[in-house]
Amino acid sequence: MINTDVRRSASGKTSPTKNLAHHELRAFQQFDIPSSAGFLYGWGLNPDESENMQPQVTQLITLKNAWMASHILDAEFPTPLSQQGLAIYKAAQAERNATQIHNAPSHAQSDLLSFYPVDCHPLTIRYALVSASQWADQESEAMVEFLTQIMLDNNSPARLYVGFYQGKPAACGMIFSHPDCPDVTLISDVCAIPQANQEALTEAMTAWLIEQVSEQADQLWIC
Structure with a gap:
């Protein structure tokens, strides 16, 4: 049974949740994990829009990265x-392009996930x-260590979600x-674990986040 009151120690001391994370990480590593992050699926998007992002979009991405850091x-x-x-994480974010979402995808099977x-x-x-399953070996472990430091409360600017497939965590996004x-809302860091239906899981996660x-959003962007 997981103790939901336990938090990972910033001092690096072992904790029950850290043991859980490393145990589950080994389970994820049975897949052929790529060595770098890389999922950005867009629907109803103009790829050239990233070159003409409005200042608010650039500012929002900067605020998101600062909040994560x-x-x-x-x-x-x-x-x-x-x-x-x-x-x-910072290096991966520097390689991403933001694109504006005009129309929600109609083909994504969001019922794949809970x-x-x-x-x-x-x-x-x-x-x-x-999220860390997008990297391999030591980089994946470092990403788990980084991301498990995230603390959320009612005033957090970010809302994080996990999609479960057949009872197991399989996709995530923000x-x-x-x-x-x-005037701007950002969908970010969407990905799915590397397996045969990875693309379908990523599309389902993104479609649900868009919904x-x-x-409510005047402008909706994905990065």
Whole structure:
């Protein structure tokens, strides 16, 4: 049974949730994991729009990356492995392009997944494991260490979600908004574990995230 009150120690000491993360990470590594991140599926998008992003979009992406980094940079004693994970994350984000979503996809099978908001640390671990599965070996472990530092509350600008496939965490993604950019909402960090239906799982996760915000967002972008 998972103790939802336990948090990973920034000092690097072993904790029950860290043991759980490493145990499940080994299970993910049975797949042929690519050596770098790389999933961005777009529907109703113009690839050239990334070159003409509005300032609010660029600002929102900067705020999202700063929020992610704050979990390490603001920690009193961040572990070297979590710092390595942050560096890997920053490098991956630098290679992403943002594109505006005009129309929700109609072909994605969102019923492939059961969706859960990340509202406790065990689900943060599942989110971290799915996201980290885009990297291999030591980089994957560093990403788990980094992502399990994420702390969410009611005032967090990010909403994280995990999609379960056949009872196991298989996809994840984030919705990010900020008062400084009231007209723009960002869907980010969408991915699925490397397996035969990875593309379908990623599409399902993205489609569901779009559905959650498409009616409220003046502008919806994915990065």
